[in-house]
Amino acid sequence: MSERRQLVLPADPAILAGQAGLLRAQALSRLKMALLVGVLIALAVFAFWRLDVSFWRIVKGFGDLGKFVVLMVPPNAGSWANALVYLHSLAETVAIAFLGTMLAALFAFPLGLLAARNVVPVRIFQFMTRRSLDTVRGIDTLIWALIWVNVVGLGPFAGVLAIMTSDIGTLGKLFSEAIEASDRKPVEGVTAAGGSRVHQVRFGLLPQVMPVMLSQVLYFFESNTRSATIIGIVGAGGIGLHLVEQIRTFEWDRVAFLILLILAAVAAIDWLSAHLRHAIIGKSSVAV
Template identity: 50%
Template sequence: MSVSQDQIEEARAAMPLAFRAPLPVRLRRAGTWALFLGLFAYCLWAFNFSPARIWEGILRLGNVLAFMFPPYVWKSWTEFSDVAKGLGETLSMAFLGTLLGAIFAFPLSFLGAKNVNRLNFLRLSTRRGYDFIRAFETLILALIFIRAFGLGPLPGILAIAVSEIGTFAKLFSEAIENTSEKPIEGIKSAGGSRFQQIRFGLLPQVNPVILSVLLYNFESNVRSGTILGIVGAGGIGFLLSDRIAAYRWDEAWSIIFLIIAMVYVIDYLSGVIRKRIIGNWEGAK
């Protein structure tokens, strides 16, 4: 069935709102776009985002990259040992910070889960505590802990751990709330205690999610550990900052390459662990 142009015009005249948004809606859309474009233009002007400056920066970046090649090759273990120690410290900072954060966040997550903690005041207060902890960036925490504990990996470990407490507690509590009540009700009907309901009915459902979150955040914390080292929290970031400050660009590039390789290896191993362990959990269901 074909519709003629005359019929379309008649329908448009009879029901104009079906073919065009009302005037207030069109004005709001135009105002929103004008505000967005105005803010975008202001940011470009305020930050001196000019083509000449961008071109000059690209030329300087080319000079820096030219100094990085060929990459530096360490010729003895004595020369490479500091770099290996820095990589080990960064990896240890990420591992210990992630582990400590998970240990403290795990019990707190039950206080923030609606299906476990029925006390609204306590649950909401706990959730606001998650938000308060997550409001502090890891780098800010590292600077605070460096002032308190001095230079070295310890401030980096504490910064990662405190930051992850808020993140893990929030993600774990949401995973707990999204579990099914049927296994818990089955254990309860069989006479199981509240602890047994959580241990055998709830935890098997959230364990794969918890493990996945832990592995992902561990990968992220390895990269964060590099940044924390630049501000004095030890690790490979401290060596990288030192090489850049000394204009030893070829060695800095080699260190960057080692960091990238370490992240790739951790990502691969995390994928293997996810596939084997989480896959087994899903198969058990």
């Protein structure tokens, strides 16, 4: 760094004034940045104090965590019978995610149509649908699971219903947005050819939004596989129940086995749905 060569600019007053202005602007934006970082740090310090996070607790915790990780290797189901039980509950998890997503899509489809401005041009109606979808969406899947357990008892069926309920809200919203973002021209074309209201939706709207909706549903299937793995925590079926049990009884090698199963299942479903999504989007572009 000692041999740094200097670049000498001609001392033109206009250039110097311009540089001064640039420097001032830069100093101001630096000041703003410093202020923002200061606020973020202050809030973090307050949070650490308020949540009672002490240094030695973190150190001790990480020590324990290290021990658990050592005990997790090698992952082990305990016995073949156990492995089969785990595999069955993994299948249950995937089934919960699949059925929950399908049912949610089934119910969300008409709701999405009703909540879309260009299908039902009644403001107040649309407002009501939107707000109820928001409320349903605002309640976590786990809470819906607790409620459904009261209705159909413990087991995977409650999980299916819970995933369905919370996704009706989200999918309904996404569907209505997809419908509102659609192109008006095909609908106008169908109208001009003498199509009825139903024809307009069927031939003008659906071909446009169907691929979008299908790929959203597939995406939700992926993310629901993750949700379905934890829904067992409240007794709504799937692999979560075993996971909680093994963590609470410190069977770390089994915990690792279960986590690996989950990772494998999620990766498989991601792969499958990515391929299906490409197929759907590819097909639609050919059809158009």
